[in-house]
Amino acid sequence: MQIDRFVEKNVVITTVKGRLDSSTSPKLDAFMAAIPDGSSVLLLDFAELTYISSAGLRVVLKAAKLAKGSGVVLAICGLIPPVHEVFDVSGFSTLIPIHPNRDAALATLA
């Protein structure tokens, strides 16, 4: 798994490539533990995320809780259909805004 972060206007974009499972999710968990100063929106770009398990969902929910508690919006974009299905079945799709791709997300959030 590879994690990269960059900023576009007020949006902090975190891209995750590869698999988010019990062995890799602690890395994202540590990465999302602190919200960068001055950011108002956190966007998780999962376009190159090929797999997610409940361990990955756990980290996403934790990050969403932290953001909410800090008055920051957390959104997700770019889910491939098999990963989107896991978000749907877990009820996360109604909990966290999901955008089809980064451009659509930035058009709404930036």
Place this chain on the structure above:
Amino acid sequence: MIIDRIDFRLANDLAELEPLVRALDCFGEAVALPPKTAHRLTLAIDEFVNNAVDYGYPDHRQGEITVSIRHRVEHLEIVIADDGDAFDPLTAPAPDLSGSIEERRIGGLGVHLVRTLATSFAYRREDGRNVVTLALALDA
């Protein structure tokens, strides 16, 4: 050649998962599984092997987990068995999916995901083993 069955025998150690996942990816490509079916297959095995390793052997004894996959005409049949402590996933409480971000509890989703994505799901305790049998649709 059509691969119609694949079997794995694992120690109760999470380090076993990485080569297993690679083998599942190869299997999925070899039999041209639809993307959703391939993801569900890895998810089912990942979740149940993780649960067995994390909770089935509280005394840290050595254990054995077996996974077998049968490629049928209309579905994949998966049997996951472990010799850990008895655990019936059908008695696991269903997570509350309706709460707000603040209300949602972290964790407890693995069994729910697999049960929901499988077309059939069964559990039995047999000869000191937990045996979970499930089917995944091939037309996902």
